[in-house]
Amino acid sequence: MEKIVKVSHLQKKFGKFEALRDVTFSVNYGEVVGFIGPNGAGKSTTLRTLLGVIKRDRGDVEIFGKDVWKESTEIHKRISYVPGDVVLWGNLSGGEIIDLFMKLHGCGDKQKRDALIQRFELDPKKKAKGYSKGNRQKVGLIAALAVESDLYIFDEPTSGLDPLMEKVFQEEVEQLKKSGKTILLSSHILSEVERLADRVVIIRQGEIVESGTLHELRHLTRSTITIETERDVAKVATFNGVFDFIQVHNQATFSVDNQYLNDILIQLTQLNVKKIESIPPTLEDLFIRHYEN
Structure with a gap:
């Protein structure tokens, strides 16, 4: 199968702290991979390295066959990303921010945007500085889901959402999955990963300790x-x-x-x-x- 994401022997230190010791995994085309581990295990550091935000110390990291550090601009044209804590411009409204993100990406669908705003029950006219954490997450999710991407990276995307909105997110991911999109999902909600993921990758203390389908791991x-x-x-x-x-x-x-x-x-x-x-x-x-x- 074609590999969209390839991570091989990734290492990263912050001073003396070894955040990533030896991270190796891949994500195939059209696959949903659940990336799980406790706080401090290295999930967000791995994902930020994939995005080219953090420079690795050692190892090879590629998306679409391109180096994530040297060719990040080209890679970002084809991906959508939602972090676990979305930071917004306080004086802009939620709708204005969504439109800005869609314009920057270049492949937005306004009808999809409007449908998502309704589904997530977001008030798009309200200033972002007045949003709760959950509503900030909704802005990030709507902006990411309203554009056409080849790879979706979600890092604790439902943090701050109530169970009803979590369900809406899961249904949207299932639709992406049916349309053949590739998804890397890091979530603290294990039932969410179990429902959505084709494969699971478990990270512990900066190393991948298990990887496989749920059927393979049940033993x-x-x-x-x-x-x-x-x-x-x-x-x-x-x-x-x-x-x-x-x-x-x-x-x-x-x-x-x-x-x-x-x-x-x-x-x-x-x-x-x-x-x-x-x-x-x-x-x-x-x-x-x-x-x-």
């Missing part, structure tokens, strides 16, 4: 099983691969390492199972377990 964590049996369910706690066992009469809930799941299901048939429910691991389970380890 790293556990499914949750809830059962009700006719016979005493207590013996399930002794099965290999069972963790966090909780029993109430002949009902039990426990976690299972997926490699043991088939063997455990065979053993459960001996207990005359009346009811069973299996919930696959979520991205949040994967994330928390990985960081606890």
